[in-house]
Amino acid sequence: MASVQTEGQDKTGCPVDHGKVLAESTLKDPAILAHPNAYYAAMRADSPVHYDAKLGMYLVSRYEDLQKVFADPVTFSVGEGFKYIYGGEYFEEFKAILERNGGGFFPDAIMSDPPYHTRIRKLMESAFTAHRVKELEPRIAKVIVDFIDGLTDKGRCDAVEDFAVPITIHVICEQLGLDHFDSKKVSRWSQAVTAQISAMQDRDQMVENAKHICDLQNYLIDRMRERERDPREDMISDIVHARSPDGDGSALTFPEAVSLIRAIMIAGNDTTATALSNLIFILATQPEIAQQLKDNADDDRFLNRFVEEMLRIEPPVRGLSRMATRDVELGGTLIPKGSMMLNLYASGNEDPNVFPCPRDFDVTRLNIGRQVAFGGGVHRCVGLALARMEIKITARELIKRWDDIKLDIAVEDIDYLPSVATRTMQHLPITFSRRA
Numbered sequence: 001m002a003s004v005q006t007e008g009q010d011k012t013g014c015p016v017d018h019g020k021v022l023a024e025s026t027l028k029d030p031a032i033l034a035h036p037n038a039y040y041a042a043m044r045a046d047s048p049v050h051y052d053a054k055l056g057m058y059l060v061s062r063y064e065d066l067q068k069v070f071a072d073p074v075t076f077s078v079g080e081g082f083k084y085i086y087g088g089e090y091f092e093e094f095k096a097i098l099e100r101n102g103g104g105f106f107p108d109a110i111m112s113d114p115p116y117h118t119r120i121r122k123l124m125e126s127a128f129t130a131h132r133v134k135e136l137e138p139r140i141a142k143v144i145v146d147f148i149d150g151l152t153d154k155g156r157c158d159a160v161e162d163f164a165v166p167i168t169i170h171v172i173c174e175q176l177g178l179d180h181f182d183s184k185k186v187s188r189w190s191q192a193v194t195a196q197i198s199a200m201q202d203r204d205q206m207v208e209n210a211k212h213i214c215d216l217q218n219y220l221i222d223r224m225r226e227r228e229r230d231p232r233e234d235m236i237s238d239i240v241h242a243r244s245p246d247g248d249g250s251a252l253t254f255p256e257a258v259s260l261i262r263a264i265m266i267a268g269n270d271t272t273a274t275a276l277s278n279l280i281f282i283l284a285t286q287p288e289i290a291q292q293l294k295d296n297a298d299d300d301r302f303l304n305r306f307v308e309e310m311l312r313i314e315p316p317v318r319g320l321s322r323m324a325t326r327d328v329e330l331g332g333t334l335i336p337k338g339s340m341m342l343n344l345y346a347s348g349n350e351d352p353n354v355f356p357c358p359r360d361f362d363v364t365r366l367n368i369g370r371q372v373a374f375g376g377g378v379h380r381c382v383g384l385a386l387a388r389m390e391i392k393i394t395a396r397e398l399i400k401r402w403d404d405i406k407l408d409i410a411v412e413d414i415d416y417l418p419s420v421a422t423r424t425m426q427h428l429p430i431t432f433s434r435r436a
């Protein structure tokens with residue numbers, strides 16, 4: 001086992017620092033966003049459902065309270081929560097730009113509540129069948145291996161810009177069936193969409209982001225029209241031709257289909273790229289973990305556990321929003337109807353009541369599968385099999401080819417994207433050598 005953080009100690013003697021007084025802090029503080037563990041620990045200990053006044057949200061920090069949110073998707077509404085945070089204070093202007101220049105404003109159909117969500121989710125799952133995932137595995141492996149091989153002799157790269165982001169974009173475009181794409185453009189589109197739930201966007205950024213989202217939608221609509229005429233073996237065709245498994249023939253409307261294809265492109269992009277960057281960060285800063293991976297690179301069971309523990313200790317998605325649709329008590333706090341909440345998956349994943357010594361990277365944990373990096377309940381990540389596969393193949397193929405992976409930057413100098421939704425490194429310069 002290797003310790004990832006060594007500040008202070010909790011009552012079991014494990015490393016935790018309860019940090020600053022909660023009342024004076026906010027999750028919007030860039031320093032806390034970058035290094036949130038002490039803040040999460042303070043909340044779990046002293047104010048488990050904590051009202052962050054500057055953010056205007058109740059932060060749900062304990063594992064058991066997250067489970068209660070997962071179990072009641074009507075009281076804790078994704079649809080209302082998403083609508084509230086989406087686009088921020090400039091929403092109407094944002095919507096008008098998309099209607100004018102982006103083929104329309106297509107609300108995110110999957111970001112909704114039962115019973116509507118149940119129908120959409122079933123139709124979306126037709127793009128994530130075992131057949132589709134299995135068929136993609138060799139193609140995904142080839143993309144990843146080609147990328148690693150292309151960098152190996154360079155001996156250095158930015159693990160975010162040269163590695164994690166382009167690999168993920170290639171994989172997602174492979175899934176969607178997009179042959180000719182500009183990966184820089186796809187990356188910019190992705191940032192533009194995720195900025196809408198960052199709670200950190202100013203007006204100029206909104207206008208710029210809206211322009212990119214228009215471009216993205218126009219591109220996707222053209223590809224959808226092609227598949228309407230001529231279906232292929234890809235996810236865009238799966239969605240365009242989705243039929244209800246109940247045999248009632250109900251398909252997606254065109255705006256729903258656009259929103260789902262856009263969601264697949266974006267939800268699977270930033271999150272998985274962040275997971276790959278986190279993988280490299282751990283390998284570069286924890287040589288004993290790199291050694292464990294090297295020793296077990298052909299053990300599929302070990303690799304599955306490794307991926308799970310990696311996602312537990314460094315979850316790409318920090319927190320996603322909900323709205324309370326009635327007055328409700330959670331974790332000893334009364335949340336009034338209409339309040340915004342943030343499910344802190346990252347905090348749940350290091351709750352010491354569920355994961356003892358939570359900052360220890362330990363692939364032998366008995367309850368490793370309980371981690372919540374993919375959320376839970378009816379909104380649990382629809383792309384998790386693909387994401388796990390991509391991370392596993394990358395870990396296995398990378399460790400077989402690279403040795404001595406080291407940071408080429410001081411840990412304190414790593415910049416994180418300002419977002420309450422994800423914890424994403426902007427750059428990660430590393431050095432490495434070809435494995436003998």
Ligand code: HEM
Pocket residue numbers: 078110111121263264265267268269271272275315316317320321345372373374375376378379380381382383384386387
């Ligand atoms: C490591 C990578 C990934 C992480 C950490 C991740 C995380 C999550 C989380 C936490 C949720 C729950 C949302 C909530 O509670 O409101 C979610 C939902 C979702 N994810 Fe992922 N995801 C990843 C990869 C992917 C991929 C590869 C795809 C698609 C190809 C994808 C598509 C989606 C979609 C569409 C939803 C919404 C599901 C629903 O509300 O029913 N994700 N993801």
